[in-house]
Amino acid sequence: MVKKPKLLPSKSNFPEWFDSVMFLAEIADFTYPLKGCGVWLPFGWELRNNIFNIMRRLLKETGHGEVYFPLLIPESIFMKEAHFIKGFENEVYWVTHGGLKELDVKLALRPTSETPMYHMFSKWIRSHADLPLKVWQLVNMFRYETKATRPMFRLREVTSFKEAHTVHATEEEALKQVEQAIEIYKRFFDELCIPYIISKRPPYDRFPGAKESIAFETILPDGRTLQIGTVHYLGQTFSKAFDIKFLDKDGIEKYAYQTCYGVSERVVGSIIALHGDDHGLVLPPNIAPIQVVIVPITFKEVPGVEEYSREVYEKLKNHFRVELDLRDKRPGEKYYHWEVRGVPVRVEVGPEEMRSKTTTLVRRDTFERIKTDLDNIVERIEELFNDIRSNIKNRTTSWFEGMLKKAETFLSLSGDAKDAVYHLIDENGEFKGGVVEVPICGDIECEMKISKFVDILGEPWEGTGEVKGTCICGKPARKIVRVSKQY
């Protein structure tokens, strides 16, 4: 229903491929006449819901309650925490008029929900028995991006912002929650077959007001890193600004400790970008809106194939999200239609299959063809789903791991960008992408010099063991930082 480009360009031309596949697979339409805002189409929205339902399950299992907080934030509440104001003052949309009248109080569109939530938390929390408090929501949010926007990756309306917020009695419990949040995100990205690295952001790049910010990054096909999830330890910054106090067991009133963590539709974009190929989407079966499509190959001379395809459909319909494609189109057209949408398994049934009570299964990830008896087709497809999943995961992960490099030093930083980022740049000066771990002395001046040429993601979250190598200043290195070019 969307006006489409005729053909899908090769994925080696990533930006054009990505925009084309969004149209052709009917994920979203970004021709809406407002920069950074797009329309989700039915197939894309179902994919998005399948993805976030995994998150919903993970958060439910770990005791998070799902809530909904207002989009509109009165200026007085938005302006309560100094770091936060500074961090968002250039990015917030303001509502100033209701109808034809100017409002008494300006209203911010949430760019994230710390301020409305923590205002309410301060009313809700009275004693240690009210803690821990763990809530989350999946909402739209707004940032007045001045950089170039990109569908799924840099938006002005983020339609699918999953933000979780927790409150704890002690620092220790809050830090444990940070660990749990990281664990939840690992499981989430693992279920989506998205490879990632986890980095501890440098102090100058933390979330406004946070004591510690930990970020998940993946790498897109063009070699740039994309932040796909963040976990923040907030300490008492906000509990002091919003007066979130509780009466502890010892009878003393104390300020609470807080965490928050978020992901967005960037995960949907990552799945499209990482797993797709020159034929379109390639989807892990667990999130594919349509898991199996049946295409009958009919001939006028051979009656009964359509009936047989219905028989196959009946066998599958209670086990998978399955579509029987009886449209009046040539099989080749149908193959193309479903391939670009990433349907994991195509079931072809023609005269030969009908006669032998078999089907031909075709894997989307490898295009391998597998002859299968109708009797055990359900089990065979279930096995195939496992194989497809493993294959998608392995090929994406092995590509990703090839993009991670280690360096012994940054070499000289004589002002020549090529020198500085030589691990990210090939002999011809072309950006080749990826992430490099480099040893540095730890002085902020050296980090600042480096960050003129590349983006510093921070230290590996898991630690680095013994640090070897030399910093650009010539001193022995004392820590490792990851650098890349970021979206």
Add this chain to the structure above:
Amino acid sequence: MVKKPKLLPSKSNFPEWFDSVMFLAEIADFTYPLKGCGVWLPFGWELRNNIFNIMRRLLKETGHGEVYFPLLIPESIFMKEAHFIKGFENEVYWVTHGGLKELDVKLALRPTSETPMYHMFSKWIRSHADLPLKVWQLVNMFRYETKATRPMFRLREVTSFKEAHTVHATEEEALKQVEQAIEIYKRFFDELCIPYIISKRPPYDRFPGAKESIAFETILPDGRTLQIGTVHYLGQTFSKAFDIKFLDKDGIEKYAYQTCYGVSERVVGSIIALHGDDHGLVLPPNIAPIQVVIVPITFKEVPGVEEYSREVYEKLKNHFRVELDLRDKRPGEKYYHWEVRGVPVRVEVGPEEMRSKTTTLVRRDTFERIKTDLDNIVERIEELFNDIRSNIKNRTTSWFEGMLKKAETFLSLSGDAKDAVYHLIDENGEFKGGVVEVPICGDIECEMKISKFVDILGEPWEGTGEVKGTCICGKPARKIVRVSKQY
């Protein structure tokens, strides 16, 4: 976790009862410091999701694709259709600033999505093969209400606006879609046990730009009617304003015909208001976030009851949304906790039940106690769910039907409101509520006189047969209209 009123007032004091039950059952917190905006709490949000998942299923079964359109609408697009502008100019919030800068183009927060959707439809639709187009979304929307706001019923941020929009090649098909929309809403309200009447709004009360507006109304316990759903036939009003044209089979380019229809969280409010009692919520089992709660009644002298309650839980957990309440509280406290939340069935297990391998089931709707063998507890609860559902439906419907009255005339309209609305007012001049069907001549002057005293809902959608009686002007009546006091 919310600061609560101590006790639930009697439902005869409806407004206070409603606000209290919202707190006590942890549905929502409307102490957010912005009029008409509230916070959904986990229990309430789950209830809301269970309700709208029924709608999602019904819309999927009838071929509607779920989409998401941007919240922000550029002024030029918002201002394309004259009736629409006039209808919404006093109600729309405007974003005028991004960060510290004034925006070049003012952005409206959607009060409904005709304008952004129809702008895109005009790009998507080229030929008859693109029709019908049927999409829907569940989104937040905004109205700058100047009237008094009420939780769930009159909001500035409507968090749960379900809007469907369809485009058709012919008027006939569009009118058939109107019938289907009405059918979908009937099934939806029936599944929620919400009784309703359907009325055809008078021309002066149609949706801005509509050719016909049909509304579903229920009646709240205070006797006022609440509009809970609307279906609009838009004709070609918007297709002409937004240039939604298609090349028909006959080779001629034509403007399309459109419909739209919506419901909101008013349905959640209606379920709370209509089915609840002096003990709190009463929920139909199909939408209850928790369907069954197990409360062990333990004594120090009798070991094993807790273990037995776990055995009961194991038996139920794969069949129902069930909670085993092992908190360190007295059983009476637990009963109160789950009654106010409307859990349809409580399972009590004490020493006696343990010895005899039975349980005592307690119905929330009637408080009837039923002894049941553990062996057939699943079947017994399933039966009970049916009984509870029928009982809720019957009692709410029979009360509702008692509120529908017919009159032979409006009597005199000598300027005395008591005369005019005597069917809605008792001998002491107190509003007693409900809906009255009255005969009128059909002249607009008479309707205008009546509408000074009561709200005119419109003519019964199903038709009225032969019309008898006399209009206020003394002339014989030619049609029937329904009147009430509306929220």
